Structures are given as C-alpha cells and as structure tokens.
Amino acid sequence: MASFAAATELSRHLLSPASSPDFSGTNLSAPRSLLSFSSSIRFPASRLSNGASGRSASLVAAASTKHLTGSLMNAKGLRFAVVVARFNEVVTNFDTTLPIVVSNLLLEGALEAFRRYSVKDDDVTVVKVPGSFEIPVVAQKLGKSGDFDAILCIGAVIRGDTTHYDAVANSAASGVLSAGLSSGVPCVFGVLTCDDMDQALNRAGGKSGNKGAEAAVTAIEMASLFEHHLKK
C-alpha cells in the first residue's frame, strides 16, 4: 500500500511538465522503504533531464520530495467552531413519523469525533443558525475572528417540490468555500444535500455513516496542516 502511494506520487512528479527534478546524483540516505520500492521501477531515459538511468533518478526524487499532511494525532489545543443549521431540526420535530432530528445527529457525530481525537470540549464552540443559507456569513466571521483553527459547517438540505433546493445547496457550498478562502481559515463542508429524508438519515448515523463525524475529522486534519506546516 505504501509502495503504491509512493509510486503514484513519484510518477506524478516525474511526468509533470512543470517539475524539474535534480537528477544529478544518487542519494543513498533515502529511507529503506523508498529505496526498495524505487529500485523496482524504471523510467525511460527520455523522460529524465540529464539522461540518468531510471533507477538512480527515482531514488533521488523519492528522497527529496516533501510531503506535508495534517495529523489527527496531535489535535490537542486546536480550536474549532461548528456552525449548525437548524432547518431540518425544526421540520423533523413537527413530523411525528420521523423520530429523530437530522441536524442534531450530525452535530452529535461531530462532537463525538472531536472528543475521540482528544479535542477538549472547551476548545469547541457551537453556533446555531436558521438554515444552511445562513452558514457562510457566520463561518466567514468566525474564521476572520482569529479565535479558531478550523470552522466546521453542518446542515441538511433536502429536496422539495421547487428549485429552492438548488439555490440553498449551491449557495451553502460556494459560500462555505469562499468563507474559507476569504478568511484563510479552513471551512469544512458538512452540509448534506439529499433528494429525500431517507438519504439524509442514512448519512446522519445510519447505514452510510455520519457525515458530521467525517467532516469533523477533515476539520482536524486541515487545522493541523495549517498549524504545523502552513503557518507563516
């Protein structure tokens, strides 16, 4: 598995027109796993800038590539805001055929995931808004406050009879994206966009998992990436 990931990364690097790797020597300090993987593949000499053999070139490229990834293992101290839309909470409360509340299930999943990765309750602030359309403006404000390392946005948009669904779903998605871009703080999209309530329930702790929890894990990884690798 690790070899496959390394092969993918290395071939992407070698085949990219923009890359100009230095193939001038062989770096034998590469980790053993990379060395053994590298020696098992060949690239045609025509792809290499100085005609070096495929074997030595791949050794150097693998050893010098930097990989920056957020970690889920040191989330302690990272601060998160969760912006939750109440919209389908209200709808389900009035519908006696539905025993549960979608938005809250997503929120519970998220809060549980934060705890599982050692984020303290004190480091999480939950902000409720009426609907998913209202999420982006609040996410942007919280991002710009400087008080949080990532903003997790949670909601459930469920298709009705009119085109209103498309307006709300698209606005929420593009709004959360631009909140992240304009604030410089990762804003994670945990808004369900579903054709019906069944799809939503399946994704709020049902047979398709809990998307609130998944989005919380994404928020931790992004917060960690920014905190540990992308800080000025």
Ligand SMILES: Nc1c(NC[C@H](O)[C@H](O)[C@H](O)CO)[nH]c(=O)[nH]c1=O
């Ligand atoms: N239909 C859904 C909405 N609609 C409400 C909007 O989000 C918004 O609150 C209203 O248009 C006022 O600006 N919101 C959801 O989160 N989910 C829906 O399915």
Ligand SMILES: CC(=O)[C@@H](O)COP(=O)(O)O
């Ligand atoms: C996505 C929504 O806002 C939804 O409640 C609208 O339903 P409808 O299209 O039937 O008005």
